[in-house]
Amino acid sequence: MRYAVLRKVVQYAVFAGIFIVPVLNLMEIYFIRGSFISLDIGGLAIADPAMFFQTVFTGNLAAPLFASVVIPVIMALFFGRIWCSFFCPYTTVMELLEKIPPVRQALRRGKPRQNSKRARAAIFLGLLFITGIAGIPLLNLISPPAVLSVQAILIIKKTPTVEMLFIILAVGLEFLSLRFICRYICPTGTCLSLFITPRTLSPIHAGECLNCGNCAKICPMGVDPVSDLPSPFCHNCGECIDICRDKRKPLKWNG
Amino acid sequence: MRFIDKVRRLLNENPFYPSFKINRMRPPGAVEEGKFMRLCIRCARCIEVCPYRSLHRAGASDGAAVGTPYIYAEGRGCYMCMLCTQVCPTGALDKEVNEREEMSAGRAVIDKNTCYDYLYASAVAEGKTDGSALYCNICYNSCPLQGKAIYLKNMEVPVVTESCTGCGICAERCPTSPCSINIIPTGMSVFERETTDVPEFKADFNTDNIVREWQ
Structure with a gap:
């Protein structure tokens, strides 16, 4: 649970940050900057791989x-697609939308999704x-x-540009297939998953479990934690571990 | 129009080719337009750092350049603080460009048919004394490189020189509508100037004259 709290704190801080940084x-x-x-944090250059x-x-x-992709790559080598679950403002937007019960219902209905590498x-x-x-x-x-953080700058300094339409389109697509953009389109997410190794942080399923299927139902990325892990689609949000009620703890971090 | 001309126009207006518009310049230190389009990753850091809000992010009307930074001179010119050249992560803006004189975003061209100073000079020459002619000099007075990039010929009419950096402050301040002083962005050829969407521009200028000034 502590992991989930940390994740939410980082998510909201980053989401607020993309608006606060242009104000600063x-x-x-x-x-x-x-x-x-x-991104440039105190002279440390970070770029999207x-x-x-x-x-x-x-x-x-x-x-x-x-030189500036080194930090994201190292982060991905150790922690997997933690960027997507902790920092990406789009994930934050989607998780905020899912907090509204009817929206969540509309997003989560339908058949279980299949992921094709x-x-x-x-x-x-x-x-x-x-x-x-x-x-x-x-x-x-x-x-x-990329679009959201750039548009945040433009919202503060000027007016948003036509690129914002992509976000509206992406959110619209979510109602047809949850996290379709994250799973298939987003080049940043795909690129980061290239660096996932067997030793990268990931939830793993070991031993017997009740086979209740709750973990597969909660997973936003359409991964079945019982059979699919470790998966390049998993972004280490930890929701499957939190929902697992089995005392034997079949789902845990491999870290 | 002949068929071959249509084909030529179609190919030359390929959205992935560099396109130019009058009074629309790249930020200071920008490399040659084609290279700029390849190098710029549209990260908006120059737009973020610009304290004068001179830099705009290109929208849908700019075609494939969407997301790249532009100065729209008629809105607000560049005040040449050179902060943007320092933050560009890819070298699309040359970090070495620190001085105002090193900027070469374009060149101002004065429309002698609408500029108040030129009208005043011709009114004086014709001996008109009805008081309708205005004496303006705003472009000269607002130029950051006053005396170098623009000077008053015979203390009467403004003339743009080779040193003009194309910052666009004169176009921003020009009181006539449309502007009598316009910025031709660096790299804009005569051909493109003729196909521009500002028709008056073509008619009002002697093209030979511009080319000579320009080269």
Whole structure:
């Protein structure tokens, strides 16, 4: 439960942060600067790995970006897709929406979802291919955390631009298939899951359990924790561990 | 229009090719337009850091450039504080550009048919004394590189020189509507100027004259 509290605190702090940082910048406090595409915390450069990969494909390797993806990659190697569950503002938006009971009902109805690693890889490669042909960065248009953090800056300093439509489209898609964007489209999430190794932090299912199916029902990413873990779709939100009522603790962190 | 011309126009207006518009410039230190479009990852850090809110994020009307930073001179020019060149993570804005004189976003061009100063000068030359002519000088007075980028010829009419950085402050302040002083962004060719969506612009200028000034 402590994990869930920590996660919520970080989520809300980051979500507030994307609006507070531009305000601080207006007050000429430049400790944190930038958006989730490229962030600068006290001189420490952090960049979105997916945005780095696309500069490789557009034929212009941006050298300063190379050093700044190190921190996210190390984070992904140790903690998996913790970015998605702790920091991504889109996840926060969706979880806030799910707090409204009728919305949650509408989002969670329907058949259990199937995750296809192959389809996701094909979509990611296809997107990189299109970016390569166009010769200009395009992945920033369909990465929800990138769009949201940039639009937050624009909301504070100017007016939001047309890119905001993607978020509206994405939330609309959620009602057809929960977290469709997170599972298949988001280049940032796909890119981070490339760094998941067997030793990466992940919930694992070991030993006997009651087979109640609650964990599979609660999982926002459509992973069945009994059979699928560790999965590149799992973003370590820990909800399956929290809902498990089995005293034998079949679900636990592998950490 | 001949068929080949249609094909040429279609291909030249490919949305992934650099496109230019009058009074729409890249931030200071921007590399050549085609390279800029490839390098810029649309992270909005320059927009965030701009204390004058001069930088805008391109919207749907800018085609494939959506998300890239622009200065719209008629709205607000660039005050050349050079904060944006320092935060760009990819080198789309050259970090080495620190001085105002090093900026080359474009070049101001004065429309001699509508500029108050030129109208005043011609009124004086014709000997009109009805008092309708205005003497303005706002572009000269607002220029951050006053005397260098713009000077008053015969203490009468403003003339833009090679040193103009294209910051757009003159276009922002110009009292006529539409602006009598416009910024041609760096990289904009004569061909593109002719296909621009500002028709008066074509008609009012002697193209040969602009090209000579420009080169």
